[in-house]
Amino acid sequence: MDKTAIPENIEAIISDVDGVLVDSMSFHAQAWKTSFKEAGIDIEKEEIYILEGSNHRGIIEKIFEKQGMVPDEEDIEQIHKRKKELFFKNQKAYVFDGMDETFKSLQTKFKLAVVSGSDRAIVETLMGKFYPKIFNTIIAGTDVEKGKPDPEPYLTAVEKLAVQKDKCIVLENAPLGVEAAKNAGLFCIAVPTYVSADLLKKADIVVRDHRELVEYLCSLLD
Structure with missing residues (x-):
């Protein structure tokens, strides 16, 4: 170095x-993947690794943008809430x-x-x-x-x-x-x-x- x-x-x-x-990060990525899937959007964990560092709003907006969509406040709140639940439940x-x-x-x-x-x-x-x-x-x-x-x-x-x-x-x-x-x-x-x-x-x-x-x-x- x-x-x-x-x-x-x-x-x-x-x-x-x-x-x-x-x-x-793998636990964050899996939680995001599942929460997006429940909202009808399929993503790969690698997409979250690239977006790592952005806050929840930024991640949700960027994933929706890739789908040609724009999230409303209810989308952001629900996906964010579900992601947190999944992370705390499954992270090791x-x-x-x-x-x-x-x-x-x-x-x-x-x-x-x-x-x-x-x-x-x-x-x-x-x-x-x-x-x-x-x-x-x-x-x-x-x-x-x-x-x-x-x-x-x-x-x-x-x-x-x-x-x-x-x-x-x-x-x-x-x-x-x-x-x-x-x-x-x-x-x-x-x-x-x-x-x-x-x-x-x-x-x-x-x-x-x-x-x-x-x-x-x-x-x-x-």
Whole structure:
């Protein structure tokens, strides 16, 4: 991994949740697939991986758009509600090896935030289970008007952390998330968890896997 462009004097690390901190995206994708099918729309899980990072409204609108349709507020509310029910019922998410211990160490030196397109209830549940009392702030998809790839989620995190943008790095695994980070003017490191590395090429650095990501994060503690 080329570290030549890594910002100096980093003060904050902002991370996506699903696919970076927690291996949970397959459960999100299945919940979306089922909830859309119940609404009469057939999709593949891979379509959700590409849209990962967008909030629920953005995902529903984009799936409907591909079908040549426009969802009304009742569509959005019902599909969203059903998706949450299915996720909480069926998810068996787990932490990527070494990430929880790494962030326990990082919290001694850096301000930490998570930025997710998922609902606050889902994010808080995952963080409470796997990363309790580690992150200074949580920005969920339901906390912002515009989800990824809009910069609003990441700019909101920067504001909450009270740091300068050039003192932050973002950890992402999704194309829309990388785009959001770059639209916010932030340095971004991406890990190809569910999509190919080619789809993450807008990131400043693309690591091979979570092992390399952990190695990089640990190097920041030196």
